Amino acid sequence: MIHGRDNELTALGAQAAAASHGETRCAVLTAPSGYGKSALLDALLRSPACQDMTVLRGRCGGASAGAGAYAGLRTLFAPADAPAPDHHPEAAGADDPAVFLPGPGDGRPFTLTSAYPVFRRLSSHVLRLTADRPLVLVLDDAHHCDEHSLRWLDFLLRRAAGRPLLVLLARSSGAQLRAPRAWADLLAHPAVSVTSLGPLGADAVGGLARQVFGVPAHPLLAQQVAAVTAGNPRTVERLLGELRSQGAAPDEAGAQRASELGGAMAAGSVRQLLDREPPEVRSVATAIALLDGTRPPECVTVLADVDQAQADEAIAVLRHAGALTPDGAGLVHEAVRSELLEPLGSRRTAELHARAALLLSDAGRPVEQVAQHLMRMPCAQEPWMSAVLRDAAARAEQRGAFAEAAGYLRRVLEAEPDDAEARLRLALAVAPEDPLSAVPLFRTALAGTPDTFARAGIAVQYAMACLSLPLPATCRAEILGALEAARDALGSGPERDRLRDQVAAVLLLMGRRGTGVAARQHPVTAALPYQPRTDLLQAEALAGLRTALAGHSRETALKEARHAVAAASPQQPPWLLFTAAITLGLADETTEAHRALDAMLRRGGDEPTAWVRVLAGSLRSFLLHRDGAVLDAAAEARSAIDTVDRTGCDVRLVAARAVLASVLVDRGEPRQAERLLSRMGRTEPHRSALASLLYLHARARTRWATGHPAQALRLLRECGWAQETAGVQNPVLAPWWADTCLILAAVRRPADGRELAEQGAERARRWGTPRALGLAALAEGVLTPGRAGLDLLTEAAHQLSTSPAVAEYARAEHALGQALLQYGDEAGARERLRRAAGIAGGCGALALAESARRLLVSAGGRMGHTPGTPAGGLLTTTELKVAGLAVSGASNRQIAQRLFVTVRTVESHLTNVYRKLGVRRRDQLVVALRAVHGRSWPLPGWPVPEGA
Template identity: 30%
Template sequence: MLAQPGGGRGRIVVVSGPAGSGRTALLAEALDGLAPPLALLSAQCSRAEQNLPLGVVRQLFAAAPLGPGPARRVAELLRRGADGADPRTGEETAHMSPEDAAVAEELWAVVAGIAARTPVGIVVDDIGHADARSLAYLLYFVRRSRTVRTAMVFVEPDETLPVCPLFQDELHQRTDVEYIRLSLLSHPGISEILGARLGGLNTPGLTEECAEVTGGNPLLVHAFATDVESGPPAAADGRGAAVGDAFRQAVTLCLRRSGAEALEAARVLALLGDRSSAALLGRALDVPPRTADRLLALLRGTGLAADGGLRHPAVRAAVLARTPDAVRTGLEARVARVLYDSGAPSPVVASYLTAAPGPLDVADERWTWAVPVLRDAAELAAAENRVPQAAAHLELAHRSASGGCDRAAILVDLARLQRRSSPRAALRRLDPVVRHLATSRFDAAHAAVMVRCLLQDGRHAEARELLRRLDGTGSGRRDPAAAPKRLLGLWLAVSYPGVAREFSADAAPWQSTRGPESDGDALRWRATRLLASVLGGGGDERGIHEAEQALRIYHVTEHTLEPLTLALSALVYADRAATASAWCSTLLAESGLVHAPAWRAQLDSLAAQAALRQGMLPDAERHAAAALSGMTAGDWGAEIGTPLATAVLTHLAAGRPDDAGTLLQRPVPAEMHDGRGGLHYRHARGRYCLHTSRPHAALRDFLDCGVLMQRWRMDAPGLVPWRSGAAQALARIGETVRARRLVAEELDMLRAGPPGRSYGIALRTLAAVSRPERRPDILREAADVLKACGDRYELAAALVDATDAHETLGESKRARYAARRARGAAESCGAHGLLDRLRPPTGAQAGSEPVLPGGAELSGAESKVAGLAAMGYSNRDIGRKLHITVSTVEQHLTRVYRKLNVTRRQDLPAPDTRLPAALL
């Protein structure tokens, strides 16, 4: 049409299509290479110049082939038309005044004059952005173009509403107007473009992916090809091509060409993601449904949208990447409100709220719902171990909450969440709550949580002050503080009994039948009551069964961690170490503990205790090391005594007293001794002192344990066998009668229940302080009990003692049999210290038994005692080196004197060979 505009009549073509469909490219292709005769008058419309009167008409005549005179006349006419422009826009501007009609008539006469000489082409690109005055003049030209050699081409975008609807109406009424409608590319069209751009890189898979991402929009297809050219190679099937900057820029350009409304709609759809719909779009934009439908249709026309939302995640990412933060924040808040009103789940709504920086204005009634939604979403996220999301929700809720009590409650939730990784950091976050509770009215449940945190961190003075305030509140059955107080009192009695004495808890917490009114605290109440019962000397089978049921049902969460660990402790102290160990392994295997190192450390500590009580020394050492490395000493706070004690006892059992001593040199908080962990620590230190020949220091630690356990009414041998330890220390210093009395007392306590590990340990201790002829029978019973309960280390120790007992009595055959059993048990659990006691002297292995001259009739034990005595060692030193009592040394020497026919140690001859280095 442009090449042959003759025939004496005008022709009109309207080119339309969505943004990015190639309208301007098509126009450029048509104009490229056109040769005279054609006077081309062209204009490029722009949204930025839409308010300039006659801006488009001015562009048309700027390119007209006019002489100086006509050019000045046209300029004057354009000035007159612009000065008289009607400030109104829209359809009314098409009704021209006589002055406008006169100007338009003269301008059209100029066009007709040019057309008389040569055909005229009038081309207007993006006419949707033309100023209203120019459209009125162009419409005047269209009405008169039938008899003038003109070719008019108007490129009309789909995305804009007409500034002058009358212009479009008149074009549609004419039968001689030709329309060219550009649509999105088909798969063959996409493949053709990619083939031309990429050559051999194009594959059917790449074409398919391009169609999925771009929807066939030519602008986006070319951008896709650019990114493929500059990006890494795609997979063999052509899939997985990288979408980069070119594509993102093309999406932004396409949206900007589509108009401000379409751009905002695309941003809302990008935020809505899979939840997109016309209804939600309309609510978020606050526009009528028909407007939302129109905007969705416009975006579908560009290929950016499909169905009710954006076409592809790559489009969504491109839209969000080019959205300014301030704009995105406002849209996210609007989307959050829309989703809340539509009944979306709390986590979905909260994800939009937390994306906005700064607190929400909850004083505005439009946002009063936000804080509860955030807290609910945080709880769900924490339950699913999405800790960062939960923390973000709670942080925003805390910044947005208005009341002091609400803010304190949210801080408590935040602290619970942070305790997964660092209890001390969590407590520091709660410092404002501590100050608030110390000076203001407070919620008893929050105060109870704070008391727990303060005690565990070693801040006992603040905890005591808070307890005094809590103790002064009402405690009637209907008082809301009654249930939290009873539960706190019970927890204090089993965890920090040194502090519990200052709080008016039940006199015997394990005997209390008053449970919490709240169902949420029922699990904690049952677990704590079971532990209290076990520590008080009870703990029936029904309670143990309930503990196992709870471990079977519940997973580890902020709310269940404490009751589950209390239940595990009850199993350990009730001599159910194997059961506790199995449940520790199950809980440690839960994936949720990946983001909770503090939880893992607590469970590792319990697993180490259970493994040690089964004699599984390598497992105990591994879990104890994991517990101490999983949390810093500061995070363990006043509870470090338990894992530290387990590690010390494990090193001693493994024959590494130096490592145990190194652990005991670590500083520990004094407040640790107010709690159960302090008992474990004193007992472990006593065992170390006993192992390193300091029986008086060991006795002091054991007796201190006894005093505290009796004062705290938790005198259970399953917790700490202090009587057995004290009896061994007393035997070392020669107070055998007192030692027997303590062991008998412990056995009397244990006979009430089924024989377990604690009973076996007490029997082994009894054998050590009994007459030599009674020891084998007592140790045989101890070995049977320990074998039945599954403690391989204590079994090995009992068998080693039995070996020594039989040697003392000269029962060599029985001694060898016991030694073989002892060696197998010691090797199976890694008890190298016991193996050293069983190992024959170095000289015996070389054929030179380190015995005295003429002492062929002496047993191995008698030879060792006699050799050390001949070298000048005292009876006490000999007992320490051979790990036997002073009484046993004396009995050995009595038999040696009789066999060698001497009356004193000075008469003992020197040994033929050196004793083993381990004895020296």
């Protein structure tokens, strides 16, 4: 059975069919040694296309053929031994070619005058054969064919036009031709076509593996065998046979064994090859191994110290031996590289890498290719090497491949430890992968920079890159000192205005807006070793966040955040999209905020690191919780916490744990929330302002839920003081003022909360989102008695129903139902409480749902299905995504990779979906979803990338 050669066999069969119908054809079959040329010819001659044809077959270069003129033809027409089995009787006769063909050893040079009598008689003999039946002439190893034989074939093709004749020549590609000029003339004939055999692909290797093992092979095994053998059929069969003899199975484990064994076989073959080849072949092989697929042809010749002809010949030898990939671009296995480079020793290898780097640089190759050779040297010994490594790092930064950039910059610092720019760039490159390791780099860069404004630029990057960390107090003091010094010294001008916006935003995030004294400690200097570039996009993103946190202009904040998201590129640090997502979330553009986080995870040349996942997951959990997706928020928070735990770092994620505690309160488990927060201890002053606010707000909610209103009020006032101190006046970040009003109303102290409610209402009107306006109306409504209070609560429910704040909407309906019950309107109360219970239960706020149910029962009602809120409609956005992907056939692992979450998170979401829809299996999801939304409703799924 011929595997992977169906197309070639079909093409040759078409040539045979054409010859059978009177068209003279010649097909030249070329391939490296071991590619199965002879096997393909055997299959053709056994096929129906050649069934009624006379076949004459010979092999050039064989011992029986002898040497000299007409050696190839003698193997066809006058073999020294007995006639070949496939020769038909018609091949013999009175005018036998053995009579007029010169014998072996005839070394006369070719001239048409001397050859013509032989040519004419032999052509007449062939034409007589074609008179009775179509004729096939087959010559194997035709690269050894002599000039007389090739010239006669050319002569025959011209004389036999219109006769049923097929000439098949098989020659090894890349081999030295015995008669190159005769080959050139023959190939120029219009009846001649050339068929080249390529390497076997994975499918063909899989077919061979099934034939060897008797069972289907794993696709990975076929891929590994095809790669390590360069698709050479002979080597493939040898490797498969060796695997079987060693007891390996054709599975994934067998694929790993195939890679190891195939690499060893390839290395052994190269070793044997180089032992019998001239030194030039080893030199070329070493140059190819060193250049590692980045080689311009001229670099190989210079590095190997050979001329181009020697290089071409050596490459052909290596390719035919299976040491190189079929295109000759690289080695088939690392074992071959080791076999070639290990004997050189480290010193000689370093010298060759330095030389290769110079050659590639002179040839104008990409700087990353040059840098790869410098990275394999013990150190960057010369100034030009550091310059190349800096350029390579810049290219990697532009692609977002920060891990690669970090490697280049570390090598620069080994050679130039006082390079402040390289140290800062290294800190920025390391931070996405490992912010803990970036801290000392930022500190050194900050300490080594005397200029006030340059220090501020470094401090901005330092603070934002380490957002996911609780920085030690000394680090926080360094950042704050640099920022406050610059703020106090900044004058006017576009560049300084941008820096001022960044400084103000970071100070806001860190909870500091007062005047500092550090400016006197670090005066402005004229000389500056390195001035960090003020990135316009980063400045715009931070300016938008500052506007949002200050609660000044929603439109301005949105404009700046959206532009930052739209213009973000891989070279930007991950925190840029994180910052924009906070702004979009505070502005209730939740979908855009989640898209920004998705882009943050997908961006760049590197896979999202654990710390980037933690940063995105912490913010996503916060956004989901404030929108009422309680279970989604819990899953995201736990995923972020688990990710940090897997890194082995003792870092307590305040934001994620605060969200998780609030979820536990919503779920009616405040004692567990209290235990979670108590394990964190008090929020330390070195934590970010946002983390501290979330912690204080969660702790206050926990105290209120456990029956300690006084302590809850104290914590909420502390949260408010922290916001005011930091300059955070956005009413929806941590709405401590609204919760304070609700508690004061519950403990019957409404007068104490009116001033706070008015202040919150003023800030809500300035920010202008339905969430903010609804919370303001809710705070005022619970403090206001009578019809005026009911009107305010009605307005709160209306505003919140148009916002993403599902849980807050349920709370407003609950408060309105409770107020109507006290007012004596039991029918109206039942309607509101039933709605509150349904919404709260659907989004996972079980404590609020249970409270609404109790009030509903006390009002004479009972809980049934809430009109207008079908179960499927209560699926969160993430649950809908997971359900859609599950319906489209994605596995849990594929869904996790598509949504950048853990498999455990996907399982949690699916459990919630099954519970809400009342199903138990995946195959029931389609029916359940369309029963809720209608048969025309499109399933919310996406194509799953192959191999995910």
